[in-house]
Amino acid sequence: MNTSILYCGSCGARNRVPWNKADAGAKCGKCAARLDTRDLLTQGPMAITDTSFQNQVLGAPLPVLLDCWAPWCGACRTVGPVIDELAGLWRGKIRVAKLNVDQNPQTAARFQIRSIPTLLIFDRGRLVETLLGALPKDQIARKMAPYL
Numbered sequence: 001m002n003t004s005i006l007y008c009g010s011c012g013a014r015n016r017v018p019w020n021k022a023d024a025g026a027k028c029g030k031c032a033a034r035l036d037t038r039d040l041l042t043q044g045p046m047a048i049t050d051t052s053f054q055n056q057v058l059g060a061p062l063p064v065l066l067d068c069w070a071p072w073c074g075a076c077r078t079v080g081p082v083i084d085e086l087a088g089l090w091r092g093k094i095r096v097a098k099l100n101v102d103q104n105p106q107t108a109a110r111f112q113i114r115s116i117p118t119l120l121i122f123d124r125g126r127l128v129e130t131l132l133g134a135l136p137k138d139q140i141a142r143k144m145a146p147y148l
Contacts (some may be wrong), residue, residue, distance in 0.1 A: 004092035
């Protein structure tokens with residue numbers, strides 16, 4: 001059975017949640033708060049906006065790999081399918097998300113995104129690493145290995 005470790009947004013406790021219980025209203029074993037199980041149900045990357053960034057990235061119950069990209073960027077189009085593939089592979093273990101920097105300038109400015117693609121790695125609401133350029137899948141996987 002596939003299970004994931006989700007952090008409670010209320011108390012920070014680690015909770016093991018079986019994927020087949022994700023849509024049954026999983027609750028924290030410590031404080032009984034409802035757990036955000038959306039990552040266990042989705043297949044692809046989550047779209048992030050300036051409005052959703054705080055909740056969906058900094059408040060995520062999983063580590064987050066955020067792809068900062070733009071539709072006109074050739075290198076972004078190269079790494080895009082890799083990000084999509086990793087989202088499927090890491091489903092329930094890492095929240096893979098995409099931020100269109102043209103449509104979301106506040107978040108891009110906040111993290112000083114000066115070149116794209118840029119990959120940001122967050123753990124428990126904290127930026128832990130920044131990866132620049134169209135990196136190959138194996139390099140991204142090596143950087144994310146500690147969070148799997």
